[in-house]
Amino acid sequence: xxxxxxxxxxxxxxxxxxxxxxxxxxxxxxxxxxxxxxxxxxxxxxxxxxxxxxxxxxxxxxxxxxxxxxxxxxxxxxxxxxxxxxxxxxxxxxxxxxxxxxxxxxxxxxxxxxxxxxxxxxxxxxxxxxxxxxxxxxxxxxxxxxxxxxxxxxxxxxxxxxxxxxxxxxxxxxxxxxxxxxxxxxxxxxxxxxxxxxxxxxxxxxxxxxxxxxxxxxxxxxxxxxxxxxxxxxxxxxxxxxxxxxxxxxxxxxxxxxxxxxxxxxxxxxxxxxx
Amino acid sequence: xxxxxxxxxxxxxxxxxxxxxxxxxxxxxxxxxxxxxxxxxxxxxxxxxxxxxxxxxxxxxxxxxxxxxxxxxxxxxxxxxxxxxxxxxxxxxxxxxxxxxxxxxxxxxxxxxxxxxxxxxxxxxxxxxxxxxxxxxxxxxxxxxxxxxxxxxxxxxxxxxxxxxxxxxxxxxxxxxxxxxxxxxxxxxxxxxxxxxxxxxxxxxxxxxxxxxxxxxxxxxxxxxxxxxxxxxxxxxxxxxxxxxxxxxxxxxxxxxxxxxxxxxxxxxxxxxxxxxxxxxxxxxxxxxxxxxxxxxxxxxxxxxxxxxxxxxxxxxxxxxxxxxxxxxxxxxxxxxxxxxxxxxxxxxxxxxxxxxxxxxxxxxxxxxxxxxxxxxxxxxxxxxxxxxxxxxxxxx
Numbered sequence: 001x002x003x004x005x006x007x008x009x010x011x012x013x014x015x016x017x018x019x020x021x022x023x024x025x026x027x028x029x030x031x032x033x034x035x036x037x038x039x040x041x042x043x044x045x046x047x048x049x050x051x052x053x054x055x056x057x058x059x060x061x062x063x064x065x066x067x068x069x070x071x072x073x074x075x076x077x078x079x080x081x082x083x084x085x086x087x088x089x090x091x092x093x094x095x096x097x098x099x100x101x102x103x104x105x106x107x108x109x110x111x112x113x114x115x116x117x118x119x120x121x122x123x124x125x126x127x128x129x130x131x132x133x134x135x136x137x138x139x140x141x142x143x144x145x146x147x148x149x150x151x152x153x154x155x156x157x158x159x160x161x162x163x164x165x166x167x168x169x170x171x172x173x174x175x176x177x178x179x180x181x182x183x184x185x186x187x188x189x190x191x192x193x194x195x196x197x198x199x200x201x202x203x204x205x206x207x208x209x210x211x212x213x214x215x216x217x218x219x220x221x222x223x224x225x226x227x228x229x230x231x232x233x234x235x236x237x238x239x240x241x242x243x244x245x246x247x248x249x250x251x252x253x254x255x256x257x258x259x260x261x262x263x264x265x266x267x268x269x270x271x272x273x274x275x
Numbered sequence: 276x277x278x279x280x281x282x283x284x285x286x287x288x289x290x291x292x293x294x295x296x297x298x299x300x301x302x303x304x305x306x307x308x309x310x311x312x313x314x315x316x317x318x319x320x321x322x323x324x325x326x327x328x329x330x331x332x333x334x335x336x337x338x339x340x341x342x343x344x345x346x347x348x349x350x351x352x353x354x355x356x357x358x359x360x361x362x363x364x365x366x367x368x369x370x371x372x373x374x375x376x377x378x379x380x381x382x383x384x385x386x387x388x389x390x391x392x393x394x395x396x397x398x399x400x401x402x403x404x405x406x407x408x409x410x411x412x413x414x415x416x417x418x419x420x421x422x423x424x425x426x427x428x429x430x431x432x433x434x435x436x437x438x439x440x441x442x443x444x445x446x447x448x449x450x451x452x453x454x455x456x457x458x459x460x461x462x463x464x465x466x467x468x469x470x471x472x473x474x475x476x477x478x479x480x481x482x483x484x485x486x487x488x489x490x491x492x493x494x495x496x497x498x499x500x501x502x503x504x505x506x507x508x509x510x511x512x513x514x515x516x517x518x519x520x521x522x523x524x525x526x527x528x529x530x531x532x533x534x535x536x537x538x539x540x541x542x543x544x545x546x547x548x549x550x551x552x553x554x555x556x557x558x559x560x561x562x563x564x565x566x567x568x569x570x571x572x573x574x575x576x577x578x579x580x581x582x583x584x585x586x587x588x589x590x591x592x593x594x595x596x597x598x599x600x601x602x603x604x605x606x607x608x609x610x611x612x613x614x615x616x617x618x619x620x621x622x623x624x625x626x627x628x629x630x631x632x633x634x635x636x637x638x639x640x641x642x643x644x645x646x647x648x649x650x651x652x653x654x655x656x657x658x659x660x661x662x663x664x665x666x667x668x669x670x671x672x
Binding site: 192 | 346368374393398445
């Protein structure tokens with residue numbers, strides 16, 4: 001690490017520059033968006049910022065021909081919550097099933113993971129065609145829900161693999177040794193130990209669904225989800241209300257992450273405080 | 276070290292009428308995949324109240340035996356009983372055994388107190404009552420002041436005490452310990468070794484302790500079971516194992532022994548003798564006399580060997596001696612370990628007391644004669660075929 005001469009190799013500067021670029025491309029747009037969402041009424045879609053105001057935030061809540069943001073949110077939120085619950089339930093139970101090698105487990109695993117490779121738009125078209133063929137209407141709570149799960153479940157399963165891979169089987173054996181049955185072992189030992197991982201699965205399920213565009217595009221039916229609504233607005237509306245919306249949704253995502261991390265910390269603290 | 280593992284008195288230990296902790300394994304075989312055996316046809320009786328060490332290199336099946344007694348593995352064939360009753364089919368929690376895992380397996384999400392109280396919680400005992408009992412147990416291992424800590428906040432030695440307390444609160448008749456000292460540093464290991472022994476003496480229950488370290492087994496066990504590739508090589512007291520190893524493998528694995536092999540010579544009246552392929556002659560004890568012509572291996576303790584300078588020109592080697600050149604000398608405190616090259620596959624080692632060494636010092640390159648008295652020759656139950664000495668480990672501490 002610390003060389004005697006104090007000089008760093010050239011790779012240090014090359015990699016630092018690369019990381020700086022990474023940060024610039026990740027946070028630069030977000031920060032620009034954040035600043036421009038406070039654009040004044042006379043301001044344009046880009047810099048400079050003139051007469052900062054909250055006018056575009058107000059425009060989200062009181063739509064004036066800017067699209068149905070509230071309506072889209074009222075579909076995106078429950079959809080993301082349903083996807084989250086199902087992803088959590090299925091990934092966790094499937095993860096436990098995969099702990100034991102069963103006949104065809106490898107094939108089943110690759111079949112699941114393959115949906116990460118399938119192009120989202122193509123899948124979206126395919127689902128629409130399939131639903132048409134079956135004579136079913138495309139809805140956000142039907143075809144779009146299935147499309148989202150095809151995206152979130154492999155992620156959830158992969159996370160559970162890494163979480164359960166680190167779970168030492170001797171915890172369960174110790175629980176059995178101390179007189180715990182199968183169910184008590186799961187409830188009192190296994191679940192609490194892997195809870196942070198389960199929260200991570202939930203968070204992934206939620207955020208992947210909440211901002212999913214390609215797989216929702218053709219499967220959501222006549223009513224838009226939030227990413228679709230934003231896309232529609234982009235093609236019609238050109239006002240900083242898009243930036244305000246971006247700021248609000250980004251803030252909402254950060255808020256969710258904070259809630260998830262906070263709940264992990266809180267669980268830990270309550271455990272050590274519960275005497 | 277004033278701190279000891281248990282501060283409670285013997286009377287607090289256990290009610291007088293306690294279930295027997297005698298463990299019996301009859302023809303126990305465990306196979307994880309067809310055609311290969313983790314352990315094969317094991318027959319072993321561990322008496323009630325015995326400190327038993329299962330000793331062997333990794334992969335010899337010692338942990339598999341422990342796990343089968345605990346109920347974490349099911350034997351492929353055979354019978355396991357504890358206290359005269361078969362435990363096959365019983366879940367681990369109903370065998371009267373408690374296991375201390377190598378990793379300790381303390382539940383990371385529970386405090387020290389809740390870890391110890393876990394067994395009582397599973398039995399539906401009220402919270403304040405189980406806390407009271409768990410605290411009493413923690414006081415016995417002198418960790419009550421750490422009861423609100425989480426396991427990750429404890430040192431290795433403290434974690435081990437918690438694991439011990441968590442096992443003992445189940446009031447077991449058998450305590451199973453899987454490499455309990457391997458995660459500790461040298462200082463703590465020696466200290467905990469002493470504490471485990473006094474704990475076993477105090478509780479009077481059966482301890483089964485898996486280890487790959489010979490000094491640990493010799494220091495602790497009433498019964499040492501030396502294992503190799505799924506089978507028991509010898510099960511006997513530590514002194515018997517060390518002094519009178521049954522097989523070349525045990526002799527080499529326990530260390531402290533030299534193994535020599537030869538053919539029994541045809542002799543009418545005198546002591547039976549062995550002649551090695553190098554032409555050396557070793558006298559055997561008078562009885563039991565092996566048949567002439569048989570290949571026999573013997574063990575000679577390193578500390579029974581005397582060294583003297585040897586002039587190889589023209590001087591023949593007398594019986595009960597071999598000649599070789601000194602490869603290395605190593606000072607060990609109370610003795611010198613002298614390694615000789617005698618032209619065999621294994622080096623010949625003599626442990627020479629510091630006074631004897633001072634009287635006649637040797638150095639690398641010297642040609643010496645290593646000799647011993649005939650009564651120090653111990654005949655092994657089977658000849659050394661050369662394949663048994665692989666996991667050769669030294670017992671020097």
